[in-house]
Amino acid sequence: GNLSGLVPRSDCAKILSQVNADNLTDVEDYSDFSRLHLEALIASSRILCSAEEYQEWIVAYASRLSSLADKQRLHALCRSLLGPYTVAGEDNDSATDFILKSLRNLEEEEKHKREDEMLSASVKSWKPNILGISKRKLLRDKVLPAISRNREMQRLCLEYFEEIEKSKK
Numbered sequence: 001g002n003l004s005g006l007v008p009r010s011d012c013a014k015i016l017s018q019v020n021a022d023n024l025t026d027v028e029d030y031s032d033f034s035r036l037h038l039e040a041l042i043a044s045s046r047i048l049c050s051a052e053e054y055q056e057w058i059v060a061y062a063s064r065l066s067s068l069a070d071k072q073r074l075h076a077l078c079r080s081l082l083g084p085y086t087v088a089g090e091d092n093d094s095a096t097d098f099i100l101k102s103l104r105n106l107e108e109e110e111k112h113k114r115e116d117e118m119l120s121a122s123v124k125s126w127k128p129n130i131l132g133i134s135k136r137k138l139l140r141d142k143v144l145p146a147i148s149r150n151r152e153m154q155r156l157c158l159e160y161f162e163e164i165e166k167s168k169k
Contacts, residue, residue, distance in 0.1 A: 034117055035061070035064055035065070035070075035073075036065060036142070038057055038060055041053075041057040041060075042054065042057045042061060046130070050112070054130070054131050054133070055133065058138065059142050059146045061077070062074070062077060062143045062146045063076065063146045063147070063149065065147075066148075066150040066153045066168070067150060069150065069152055069153065071153075071156065074153065077143065078122060078139060078143065078147075078156070078160045079128035080126075080135075081135040081138055082136060082160060082163055083126040083135060083136070083165070084126055089161065136164055136167065139160065139164065140161070140164050144160055
């Protein structure tokens with residue numbers, strides 16, 4: 001893809017040889033390193049407008065977070081792809097309520113006000129597509145299946161599959 005053409009292979013080998021695995025003293029350090037690396041690849045694919053690579057790295061990122069059982073980041077990823085919606089016959093804030101409920105299940109009470117403000121801002125600026133890809137379709141077809149490979153994360157997946165179905169009504 002576009003990213004591989006930016007750095008010649010010989011330079012990649014030099015960069016990789018400088019990263020010494022001995023410097024990573026425990027598994028958590030390595031996990032953070034690879035998570036941050038995936039986040040950088042996602043950002044790079046967005047900058048380069050590479051939809052194919054964006055999908056690839058989002059799925060890899062979801063898989064990585066799932067293997068780490070990082071529920072907080074998984075919820076954030078899924079919420080960003082699900083976005084706000086209204087359901088016929090229900091309060092227009094049903095998606096917002098679901099998102100707030102999931103946040104409150106994960107984080108402490110004193111953070112609610114700040115989270116509510118951040119959520120309100122993100123709901124107003126949310127767009128249904130990224131790089132020509134439907135965010136909800138990406139969530140349903142690629143991200144949630146990647147997350148569900150970890151048995152511990154299947155409840156999270158079920159919640160978001162149900163929310164996707166609600167958003168269709």
